[in-house]
Amino acid sequence: MDPVFDLAPGDGPLVISMPHCGTALSPGLAERLTPQALTLSDTDWHIPRLYDFARDAGATLLSARCSRYVVDLNRPPDGASLYPGQATTGLCPDTLFDGQPLYRDGQAPDAAEIAERVDAYWRPYHDALAAELARVKARHGFALLYDAHSIRSRVPRLFDGRLPDLNLGTARGTSAAPDLIAAVVATMERATAAEGLTCVTDGRFVGGHITRWYGRPAENVHALQMELAQDRYMDEDAPPFAYRPDRAERLQRALRPLLETLAGWRPTG
Known part of the structure; x- marks a missing residue:
């Protein structure tokens, strides 16, 4: 896996991070995973394809190549839980979303291997993300970060029932300016209603490490997560978790105005 990410720089203030779309495994890892884990079922499948239209808005696109089973780029490097008291997966997960084991018996990584993975895969991605945010902020005076995710609509271990179609996370209103959040929420609600889709803000997913760490509106860096x-x-x-253009076009019609609202926003004062 070299490089560990793909980067397509844009000239606008919007940076789109896609930390869970990768499917590459580190050397020797495949032999240690269970047959179920080898399907990579917890991948954020096809996210770069789904958001390819964002290039038209001048967005920078940063997408991971490594699987979240190697290291989860949306977790803090110390492995602290983002959702205390709720089921979740860790920095180097040892279970699948459904709670089944990810590794064959005795094959889970120890602390030293986890540290090696953080250095080899986690840090390069975050170094690139930080550099792109600094670049667009230097050019525009501010930066906008949109952390793009997806998940199966039903995962009983993680949430009850069916997940809403669009799940916006704002770290409970702290990761972006209030007027930006209000504009994006209003656009999302209009767009999803027009397409017969559902949405929620700060529901089960309020934003992971990337949204919480980089979202610093007082420093003119604003971050949102979309699940x-x-x-x-x-x-x-x-498997093979096929992309469905017939479904995707409808979803893209809801996402496009949302990203246009983001890309067109300017801070006041």
Whole structure:
């Protein structure tokens, strides 16, 4: 896996991070995973394809190549839980979303291996993300970060029932300016209503490490997370997890005005 990410710089203030779309495994890892884990079922499948239209808005696109099973780029490097008291997965997860083991018996990484993965894969991605945010901030005076995710619409271990189609996270209103959040929420609600989709703000997913760490509105860096229900753009239940253009076009019609609102926003004062 060299490089560990793909980067397409844009000339606008918007940076789109896609930390869970990768499917590459580190050397020797495949032999240690369970057959179920080898399907990579917890991947944020096809996210770069789904958001390819964002290039038209001048957005920078940063996408991971490594699987979240190698290291989760949306977790803090010390492995602290983002959702205390709730089921979740860790920095180098040892279970799948459904709670089944990720590794064969005795094959889970120890602390030294986890530290090596952080250095080899986590830090390069975050170094690139920080550099791109600094670049666009230097050019525009501010930076906008949109952290793009997706997940199966039903994961009983993680949430009850069916997830809303669009799940906006704002770290409970702290990761971006209030007027930016209000504008994005209003646009999302209009766009999803027009397409017959559902949405929620700061529901089960309020934003992971990337949103919480980089979202510093007082420093003119504003971050939001979007978690999408996968059945709205792909076959989510079994390999090969095929992309469904017929479904994706409808979802993209809801996402496009949302990103246009983001890209067109300017701070006041």
